[in-house]
Amino acid sequence: MSEQPSLLLLGAGPIGLAAAAEASAGAIPLRCITTSIDAPWLPNYALWQSDAARLDLTADLRVTFDAVDLVGASGRSRTIPHGYGFLNNTRLQRRLHAASRGSWQQGRVEALTEVPDGASATLDDGTALHARVILDARGSRPEHQGPSLPAQTAFGVEIELLAGHPGLPMRFMDWSFPTPQGEPPSFLYSVPTSPSRLFVEETVLSARPAFAIDRLRERLKARLEGLGLGAAPWVAGTEEHCYIPMGALPPAAGGSVIPLGAAAGWVHPASGYLLGHGLGWARDAARVAATGATAAEVWQAAWPADRRRMWALYRFGLELLLRCDHAQTSAFFDEFFQLPQERVQAYLTASGSANELAATMWMLFAQGSWPLKRRLAAAGVRPEALRLVRELSGD
Ligand SMILES: Cc1cc2nc3c(=O)[nH]c(=O)nc-3n(C[C@H](O)[C@H](O)[C@H](O)COP(=O)(O)OP(=O)(O)OC[C@H]3O[C@@H](n4cnc5c(N)ncnc54)[C@H](O)[C@@H]3O)c2cc1C
Numbered sequence: 001m002s003e004q005p006s007l008l009l010l011g012a013g014p015i016g017l018a019a020a021a022e023a024s025a026g027a028i029p030l031r032c033i034t035t036s037i038d039a040p041w042l043p044n045y046a047l048w049q050s051d052a053a054r055l056d057l058t059a060d061l062r063v064t065f066d067a068v069d070l071v072g073a074s075g076r077s078r079t080i081p082h083g084y085g086f087l088n089n090t091r092l093q094r095r096l097h098a099a100s101r102g103s104w105q106q107g108r109v110e111a112l113t114e115v116p117d118g119a120s121a122t123l124d125d126g127t128a129l130h131a132r133v134i135l136d137a138r139g140s141r142p143e144h145q146g147p148s149l150p151a152q153t154a155f156g157v158e159i160e161l162l163a164g165h166p167g168l169p170m171r172f173m174d175w176s177f178p179t180p181q182g183e184p185p186s187f188l189y190s191v192p193t194s195p196s197r198l199f200v201e202e203t204v205l206s207a208r209p210a211f212a213i214d215r216l217r218e219r220l221k222a223r224l225e226g227l228g229l230g231a232a233p234w235v236a237g238t239e240e241h242c243y244i245p246m247g248a249l250p251p252a253a254g255g256s257v258i259p260l261g262a263a264a265g266w267v268h269p270a271s272g273y274l275l276g277h278g279l280g281w282a283r284d285a286a287r288v289a290a291t292g293a294t295a296a297e298v299w300q301a302a303w304p305a306d307r308r309r310m311w312a313l314y315r316f317g318l319e320l321l322l323r324c325d326h327a328q329t330s331a332f333f334d335e336f337f338q339l340p341q342e343r344v345q346a347y348l349t350a351s352g353s354a355n356e357l358a359a360t361m362w363m364l365f366a367q368g369s370w371p372l373k374r375r376l377a378a379a380g381v382r383p384e385a386l387r388l389v390r391e392l393s394g395d
Pocket of ligand 1: 010011012013014015016033034035036043044045046047107108109110137138139140240241242243244260261262263267272273274275276
């Protein structure tokens with residue numbers, strides 16, 4: 001066993017690095033292990049500007065938009081007045097590495113074991129590292145990826161606009177492309193990254209089992225043809241294959257290994273986003289861990305009771321959306337985005353309380369149009385579940 005109670009952190013993705021930067025300012029010795037210290041973050045990470053501002057990351061955005069568009073199944077477009085941006089991964093990664101003051105060591109963790117005074121990580125070279133608390137930010141885990149857990153899948157690529165084509169605006173979701181019968185609906189996400197380039201991504205918000213990424217590639221090609229963008233060259237090296245397990249339950253309490261980030265099921269069950277709320281949650285948990293707090297206290301910081309309630313409500317919404325077809329999903333989002341904008345924003349950024357979230361969900365149902373109510377009923381929304389949401393909402 002190690003002589004000193006210490007903190008071990010695993011994984012240098014956005015969550016691990018944010019936690020490391022925070023914990024390295026703390027009082028207890030910190031060690032960080034990851035498979036490849038300098039590996040660049042490849043996804044086109046995006047977040048809402050309100051989150052970026054709250055996290056002091058505004059300067060780390062590389063492309064920004066004051067508003068985003070939503071296009072329904074009918075082709076009607078609506079503007080959502082919430083600022084959005086693509087993260088400058090390299091810049092944030094460098095900044096967080098600098099702040100974590102060389103605590104990093106390269107290694108692959110093969111096994112984690114609970115021991116009487118903490119936990120032990122066995123690396124691929126046979127080294128065993130003991131710590132009182134281990135923060136595990138190694139990303140989503142194989143056990144999250146069984147067929148019973150829904151997943152978001154997407155295929156994206158950056159395209160070069162041909163001269164004369166105006167491209168597309170920043171579209172958060174475009175549901176206007178028909179879905180083949182019996183397959184889960186997908187939407188187009190388009191982000192102009194420069195005057196001549198557009199990032200386009202075809203996404204199935206969530207499906208059980210996960211929808212094949214190859215099929216999304218085919219759908220994207222067909223959609224681009226329909227939009228007059230079929231001849232636009234795909235920029236080499238920009239393909240994004242996205243698989244995000246959704247709706248994982250919070251990890252069990254009681255051990256000395258505390259998962260953070262995707263490993264902890266922090267992915268927003270309704271959207272698949274994580275960074276806007278997760279970077280702040282990672283900082284909070286790491287700050288507590290760096291005081292020498294017990295594993296139970298760190299677990300509480302990672303999963304406060306209200307957050308667990310909130311995630312249960314989002315999972316309820318996720319189950320509902322999983323049963324919706326193309327028209328139902330599009331109608332759901334169309335009406336959702338007509339709610340008061342502060343509610344929309346709180347829902348998307350997971351920034352309110354569980355009761356506020358329940359109130360928003362209840363409002364969507366109670367004030368929703370009859371077609372939406374009928375669609376939700378057809379999708380299997382149960383009266384007892386609605387009663388629970390209504391009670392939580394305080395209505
Ligand atoms: C393609 C894609 C696009 C996404 N886009 C967005 C987005 O725009 N906005 C958003 O909010 N969310 C997005 N997400 C969801 C989520 O934010 C990401 O999955 C994010 O990368 C999760 O961060 P993380 O730090 O928890 O885990 P990861 O980024 O997966 O990092 C895990 C780290 O652990 C290390 N590691 C893994 N195994 C071991 C091991 N055995 N030993 C040691 N180290 C190990 C890895 O090398 C890596 O450094 C996206 C996800 C994907 C897949």
